[in-house]
Amino acid sequence: MASAKRVAVLQRLLILLGACCGRISGSLAGPLPLVIWHGMGDSCCNPMSMGYIKELVEKKIPGIYVLSLEIGRSLIEDMENSFFLDVNDQVAFVCDKLANDPKLQGGYNAMGFSQGGQFLRAVVQRCPSPPMVNLISVGGQHQGVYGFPRCPGESSHLCDWIRKMLDIGAYTKAVQQRLVQAQYWHDPLKEEEYRKHSLFLADINQERCINETYKINLMSLKKFVMVRFLNDTMVDPPASEWFGYYRSGQAKETVPLNETALYKEDRLGLKEMDQGGQLEFLGAEGDHLQFSKEWFYENILPFLQ
Template sequence: VKEMKELSGGYNIVGLSQGNLIGRAVLQYCDDGPPVKNFISLAGPHAGTASVPLCGSGIFCVIADALIKLEIYSDYVQAHLAPSGYIKIPTDMDDYLKGCRFLPKLNNEIPGERNATYKERFSSLENLVLIMFENDIVVIPRETSWFGYYPDGAFEPVLPPQQTKLYQEDWIGLKALDEAGRVKFVSVPGGHLGISNSDMRKHIVPYLKDKPSVSASLAATWHAIGEALGLMGNDVGVLLQSST
């Protein structure tokens, strides 16, 4: 990112599903990088997911699902299966905080290890657009797309983002962004990533400042969604667009 001249003046991120976590890692971890202006998130498991993501019926998926369910926070699973890095079992929080290698750090969840720089960078966004799909059964609960989640120790009720510890104690700056009016909580019909063209134009296009590139960005988003759903090849997950 730092070596891409076209992004030097700042850029926007459009994240798809787990690609949102990669986009946030770039935003929060990248030292001396160009600024991220707008972050548009579609179906991101920002607060984690409490279930194994849908994989399929092939032998690899059967083995992967079995490993995840048996030893989700083991070193082996964490090192070899990417989704294990953001699976958050609310009734197993001690092991999650100790063994999960990715999300606890990204969300500043580990007591005594919270990084003020991650919060500063996340709260520097001009706009954070969080799009949740009303019939999403891939990320569990669907409210994780808004940073909502289950309370520690139970699978009910689903807490809205404003009632989570991450928000109330403002671990990553979500509360600060929200109170400044820079968070848009958007709900659209459809399953995981099943966004319509009209909803894309309504909720995504306004934040792509470089108007001549909007059509290209929409086309790229559609293509990436197809890939994320397994229609066109490998999962892409993150789109970067210059904001200048």
Template sequence: MRKFANFLKMEVNGVVVRSIRIGENSYDDYRHSYFDNLNRQVFNFNIIYKVDEICAQLKMDQNLKDGFHAIGFSQGGQIMRAYVQRCNSPKVTNLITFGAQHQGINTAPYCFNDTSGLCPIVSRAISSSVYVPWVRENIVQAQYFKDLKNLTPYLKYNKFLADINNDHDAKTVFDDQVVVPRESGHFGILGKEGVVDIQNQTAFVEDWIGLRSLYNRNSLVFFEMPGGHVRYFKIRFQMQIDYAWVRKNIIKYLK
């Protein structure tokens, strides 16, 4: 993240970059990317609501008081979207997400070059027990797991994605559709006859979370970044990013 922050400082004159850390150090932050509750976090015997904690961190930063651009990588994308939907003070001017799972995932995460041993544990737990209380409340990826062929347990037990996607009345709409993680980044899903873009979904038409309103005022923009998801995110604690692509397509939204 430090390399990306330095890249932004070089590309955007006078920009102040604030990185959000959950935990005391980089490994603690990495561990929280697998084991945590996206709605709450138990720390030193105090119950802290994770999104509320992020809201508090950002609200205390006087550099952000007049608004800021938010960038979220991978699951950080839906966490920052939750910030916008739940508090948004200070206000986000542009929300930019890279490879986020906005429509959830329907399979366990693929573990690529994970040397910590955390990812395989999480993957096995999700594959076998995603709705078991401890798993669904303490494994981050379980909190945006969404099998659209079997929405009943998702709607009953999921307290994060179902809330920020306003999904609780969606069962009859989605029963025959399956999430594909790539399309999930653009709020897309895979139907019986191929990909169903967000513009053709009931959630968009009925404007469940305001996406149609954003689209109608040309404030919703989608890009496809070359390469696979793991090319960019969390490989040996590093970020691998196509900076030339970001410079060409994204930097203009940060100025």
């Protein structure tokens, strides 16, 4: 056991050293690159969303390389995959893409919007090379969701269908394999069923067993920044954006991260990261993904420079 612990500590030190070297390399060669992952019903290059964010960053950080992830061979396929392509396949695709991008080998920052936040967390937990330095989750649902009060307007018909499928049985094999949102559906009234059948979230949140590599890799981050929208009407519950969730066994009272079993048992290293100042909790006054250019520059840009 002692030997295993020494190996784990050594692995962590090597990862931290790699991230450190990546930051040095990035500072000498220019600004550290940024990888962006969009949310449900969006695409990599929509000029009103990810294209706009890319432009904001490039204006303030001249010469920065910004990779906005396209999951598929076209913008339409990218949008459709945000609903229907197994999240584990998406993460594997992104890991391969990052590993083969020569501009990212010295390290990079990552920023995920809505479900893209928890997907990028899976990337850092599963794929430490190239090293992710800072992870910024903008409205990501890290403890999952238990409802879809509303969805992006252009995808309303898909959202109606998703609700029906989740009502039929979120944890059936057919729904889990065919619906992205089912893979981070976290029913607080059926915790055992969730832990047993969730194909994605239960794994990256260490609900079934402890994968020490996941923990070591997440703890290698310099900063893990979580943005919660304080007037969010889309994410249920909004506390999930700060890694909180419903108290188990009911769906009314929520508890913050530091009162969850995940934190107390430190299955992901979040307690140690919190105590070490690696976690940042930011609040934005607007509804889901609604923020001003000024708020973005004041609150997010410092983590990218």
